[in-house]
Amino acid sequence: MDAMTDMGTLDRSITDICPEYTVRKDLVGAVKGNALVPTYVLEYLLSKYATTTDQASIDAGVDRVRTILADNYVHREEANLIQSKIREKGRYQVIDKVQVALNEKTDQYEATFENLGISRVIVDPETVRKNPKLLVTGIWCLCMLVYAYSGEKNEVPWRLHRLMPVQMSHDDREHYLAVRERFTAGEWIDLLMQSVGFNPSLFSDRAKLLHLVRMIPFVERNYNLIELGPKGTGKSHIYSEFSPHGMLISGGEVTVAKLFVNNTTGRPGLVGFWDVVAFDEFAGRAKKAGKDLVDIMKNYMANKSFSRGVSVMQAEASMVFVGNTSHNVPYMLKNSDLFEELPAQYHDPAFLDRIHYYLPGWEFEQIRSEMFTHGYGFVVDYLAEILHNQRDVDYGAAFERYFTLSSTLSTRDKDAIRKTFSGLMKLIYPSGNATPEQMEPLLRCAIEGRKRVKDQLCRIDSTMAEVDFSYTRAGSADPIAVRTLEEADYPDLYWRDRPDAAASIAAEDATLFAPLLTDSDTSASAESRGIDAVAQAGSAEQSDDTAQTQVPAAEVSEPVPVTDGEVSQSSTAEPEERKLTPIERWAAQAKEGHIEFREDQRGVTYAKLFGPYIAGAKEISIKDPYIRKSYQVRNFAEFLETVFNYTDRSDEVHVHLITGYTEAQYIDEQIDELNTLQTVFGQLGIVFTYEFDESGHDRSIVSDIGWRIILGRGLDIYQPFDGNWLNPLTRQQRLRRVKAFEVTYVREM
Structure with missing residues (x-):
């Protein structure tokens, strides 16, 4: 079957326009094996033998490259064996990195073979002329070596009969x-x-x-x-x-x-x-x-x-x-x-x-x-x-016809921006021809990367003068500011010593999103409305007498996760006027009690069950012996999402899981899934660790804010459902039906 039938528009253009210098990228892994050959050498060989788009020809080319590597690539530990083969057979073809130097005493070019471990191999001047990189960094080559021992003093028996570079050796x-x-x-x-x-x-x-x-x-x-x-x-x-x-x-x-x-x-x-x-x-x-x-x-x-x-x-x-x-x-x-x-x-x-x-x-x-x-x-x-x-080539000044950098920038700032801009131009517009509209994103990218350096320098060195990372367009005096992405994401933390700067960014964002907000949105935050609903419901719904069949107090409404800005704004208020932070409001709804849930109830979520009891925690330990199968690991991932939503994003939260091994044939999959959770949540500030303990059967969650949650069924509370990602139940816990289970909340401090 012709591979062209599976190719997209870009691949068709690539193979039509420049077939001699392109290769299908997934073929490298198919041929590499245990050969310690750089990727660029493998791709060069593939471009010679498997550059076609016909699948049968590609397969034949891949086999050809495999054979070349197996027969000719020199492993260092096999150098003596290959030297012996050259001697016994009289000639032998090898793939090795070759570097050439001029021996002034003999007026001859001599080659050194890196892996084969031989040197002083005479090289024809014409070969050097055609491949000048042999004299600089050396080149990976496919070489035919001949053995001709004469017994003369100081003579090297190796002769270079033929050399073919297996990497680029000229400018194109x-x-x-x-x-x-x-x-x-x-x-x-x-x-x-x-x-x-x-x-x-x-x-x-x-x-x-x-x-x-x-x-x-x-x-x-x-x-x-x-x-x-x-x-x-x-x-x-x-x-x-x-x-x-x-x-x-x-x-x-x-x-x-x-x-x-x-x-x-x-x-x-x-x-x-x-x-x-x-x-x-x-x-x-x-x-x-x-x-x-x-x-x-x-x-x-x-x-x-x-x-x-x-x-x-x-x-x-x-x-x-x-x-x-x-x-x-x-x-x-x-x-x-x-x-x-x-x-x-x-x-x-x-x-x-x-x-x-x-x-x-x-x-x-x-x-x-x-x-x-x-x-x-x-x-x-x-x-x-x-x-x-x-x-x-230098394109560092190419943007200056259309844009002017802020005069507050230092010489080093401007040089850094120009060098980054020049590099991006050479990569994307190598001829240097680009419109102002094409240059501007590259300039903004260049400014952002230097701004990230300078903003952190101002934190480290208080004597470092802050500058304005902005530019103007030709014909306009209006400065255009450039912000780093983390500056926009966490303005209060980014400008922790400059509340005026953080407020300015927040005001810009408010202006940006103003058309999307309703009157009610601008009068009170979604967080405040959610928390108030929780507070009002809490006083009405939880008592020891009614807890048996009802959702606990903090369950009636799910608060929207806290933002860094809200935490900072609350913490800077005067003591006598201080309002509770969203995290503190959630935590205030937590109460001791015991709750039983009927089979097939709906509306039960981890946020309602656990949110107030882990709000603001920095250390959480969970015992659940049945985080074993994929759907149970998914449940645990949803618990980690709840932890993420109910804790301060500027703090690290440590979550430790104690669980049991799954069936022997699935243990590797279980460990892979848990390791994946470590990776993805680690990037979000949730430091997740786990251990296996086959002796435990208890199910509980313990937080360092003084709560122990005793779980009758652990996290496995939901009835089975279709896991198709189009099914809203995969994303909305409140739509799922639950199994019958019980939860007990115990205050420990």
Whole structure:
């Protein structure tokens, strides 16, 4: 069957316009096996043997690449075996990384084979002329080696009979620019997303742009980028697999000699050889870094140079710092700053001010299998080589005909914005031709990333002057402000020391949404109305005499979750005028009692059952031996949603589950589902842990605000229902019918 029948419009365009430099991205996993070959090498081979759209031809090409890897790829531990094969057979074909240097004493080019472990192999000058990258970083090649031992002194028996690069070895920008002209901007961005392996249909326009920011260090010289966020979002992947011009190293392995220069030998470090040096696992407050290293890094990041003894050396390598965060965004904004995870030596205004862009890692989703594309994209080595050669181009001033940055911005602020803008232009509009309407989103993105850096610097260093991150359009004097997304999401926490700024953002939002609000909406918040309904119902409905068949006091109405703004506004009121926060109002409805529910009742929700008894808690322990099957794990997920809704988002809430194992054949699935809950709720500030205990049968919820809830049936209170996502019962607990069960509320403090 022809694969074209399953292709979308974009894939058809890609394969029609540039078939020789594209590959179907899902084929890489099919051929890699245990070969430690970079992705760009595999894609190069696939582009040679499986670039067709005919499925039968693709299958044959994949088999061909598998055979080449199995027969010719050199594993380091098998180097002696391969050397023996070359000797015994007289000639043998290998895939290895080859680097060439000129031996001045013999006036000959000599090659070193990285995995095979041989060197001084004579290379024909014509081969070097055709593949100049052999002399720079080395190239992965498919080589025919011949063994010819003569017994002469100092002679090397290895002979290079034939060399074929299996990665790009020349510049093809002219063709690349011609190809770009045949795609719209949206199509081109989607093509770039597919080229790095992602399915663009699963990402918003903003998410796509942030993914492209990860690529800027490859296309922009001396670009300093930091990305901090939850683990598992692919922060380091692009720096290890995307380009032969990038180097990913552990943040704990950095030394002055390794990074900049070895003063003993005079040999330059990584910044002298690579376009991008990325520091993985850079975060971690317990980590240490030498003052001399930090000082040299600060000088390099600012001046693009470093000292070697008495001389000064220039380099072009971009610096990328990636690391994991331990807390969610509101927690960091409330308690510290968005750089809180950095080692003390790097949590330094002088160092951080040299960062051009803070990429918000918390906006990237955890990597899931469905995010990967099955469509076509550029062979990554082809794209990487194009980006490498575009580092010579500068579009940093291209927007200045149409837009003017605020005069309050510092030189470093403006330089950072220009470099980010230039990088995005080279990625999306590589010819430099773009309209003001096309440039403006790129400019706003560039401003936002630098603003995130500067706003946090103002928290860390009180002497740092705040500036206005805005711009004006040509012909207009009206400034257009740029806000970070977390600034809009959590204004009171973001501007915790500037209530005037938070109030200004809130006023902007109120104006924005005013047409959608009714008179009643503007006179009283939904939260207040919900809470008042709870309070009124509470006094009428719960007593020891009537509790047997009724929903508890706090159940009659489900309050809308609290916002950070409400908590802050309440806490800043004068003591004599202080009103209860929404969380305090909910907690005030909790009362001791025992309730029995009839079978097939409706209107019973976790919010009504548990909300007031966990409102404001920071530690919750739940025992339920039957969080085993998928629907029971779903019930627990809904309980975690209730915890999320009834606790302060600027605090972390720890929830510990004690449950039992499911049947042996399903244990892996049970653990996978619980681990997924850990991941997704961890990003929301719910720190979920669990343990298995086969001896317990009790069912209870205990919170650190003094309540114990004894659960007759645990969380499994609902009758079975159709789990089709179109069924409203999957989202509305109050529509579900319940099993007969009992709940007891006990005050413990």
